[in-house]
Amino acid sequence: MVATQNNDDWSQKKVFTTGEAAKVCKVSQQTIIRCFDSGRLNGFRVPGSRFRRIPREELIRFMRENDIPLETIGSDRKRVLIVDDEPEIVSLITDLLEGDGRFEVRSAGTGYDAGLETERFKPHLIVLDYMLPDINGNIVCQRVRENDELGETRVLCVSGVVEQDEVARLRDAGADDFLKKPFDLRELVAHIENLLQIPSNQ
Numbered sequence: 001m002v003a004t005q006n007n008d009d010w011s012q013k014k015v016f017t018t019g020e021a022a023k024v025c026k027v028s029q030q031t032i033i034r035c036f037d038s039g040r041l042n043g044f045r046v047p048g049s050r051f052r053r054i055p056r057e058e059l060i061r062f063m064r065e066n067d068i069p070l071e072t073i074g075s076d077r078k079r080v081l082i083v084d085d086e087p088e089i090v091s092l093i094t095d096l097l098e099g100d101g102r103f104e105v106r107s108a109g110t111g112y113d114a115g116l117e118t119e120r121f122k123p124h125l126i127v128l129d130y131m132l133p134d135i136n137g138n139i140v141c142q143r144v145r146e147n148d149e150l151g152e153t154r155v156l157c158v159s160g161v162v163e164q165d166e167v168a169r170l171r172d173a174g175a176d177d178f179l180k181k182p183f184d185l186r187e188l189v190a191h192i193e194n195l196l197q198i199p200s201n202q
Contacts, residue, residue, distance in 0.1 A: 010073050016054045024072050025063060035062070067120045070104055078196050081123040082107040083114040083140065084158075085133050093127065096185050102198065111135035115143060123153055125196055127188075130159030130170065138173035145174035154195040158183065 010024060018036065022029040035041040036052050041062045043054035054062075056073075063070055070077065080103045084090050090107045097103040106121050108114040111132045118126065126144065130137035137157050144150050157175040160182075161167070167178050177191055193200055 014056050016056065016059055018052050018054070021054050021059055024059065025066075025068050026072065064104075069122060077102055077104045078125065078198065079104045079106070079121055079123045080192070081105075081114070081117055081121055081126045083109075083111070083126060083132070083137075084129040085109045086129075089129075092185070093188065096189070097192075100189070103192075109133075111137075111140050114140055118144065118147075118150065118153075122149065125154045125156060125192060127192075128155055128157050128175070130157055130161055130166070137175075138170050141170065141173035141175050156191055156195060158188075 010020075013020070016024065018032045019029050021041075022032045025032065032041065032054075033052065036043060036054070041054060042058045043052055045052055060070060060073065062068075063073065069079070071079075080097055082090050082093050082105065084093075084107070087109075090109070094105050094107060097105045106117055106123070108117045109132075111134045114126070114128070114132075126140075128137045128140055132140070137159070141155050141157070144153055144155060154176045155174060156177045156179060157170045158179045158181055159166075159170075160180065170178060176195055179188060179191055190200070
């Protein structure tokens with residue numbers, strides 16, 4: 001019986017062949033070879049042979065650059081999409097979550113971009129600002145809930161709005177939780193941990 005490669009095996013692997021990299025990225029081996037030979041994917045050749053090898057860190061960089069989910073390489077990090085039109089807030093939350101080590105983070109500044117990024121990134125959690133420049137957050141919530149592929153995606157809405165009827169409308173639209181701006185970053189992480197059911201890092 002032939003043993004098949006699983007995510008646990010990928011998670012322990014430090015150097016990949018072009019065939020293995022192709023399986024992880026879900027593309028053809030020729031695509032990986034072309035990217036290697038053109039310099040888009042860095043690595044080294046086995047001395048005295050034509051075989052190419054790709055270090056794990058370089059493969060992860062390549063996957064991130066090309067919007068390929070890291071879960072196939074055995075990464076257990078949770079994917080979080082931050083949707084907010086204030087760059088300072090996006091930068092603050094991104095730095096916090098990426099520095100935490102448990103999260104892979106992407107961002108969007110409009111509802112339209114949020115839709116595109118959600119399709120590509122398939123986030124476990126969306127941190128969603130209620131007041132976006134093009135549409136309100138409840139519309140984004142509705143679109144997420146209408147997508148069968150995002151059935152497991154949690155939505156955490158953040159807003160300076162305090163009216164209970166607005167909060168109720170967000171929850172009706174599909175928001176799983178609500179956090180009022182301004183918020184403490186530790187409070188944000190606690191909400192994320194609760195929604196994703198992961199242990200506290202404290």
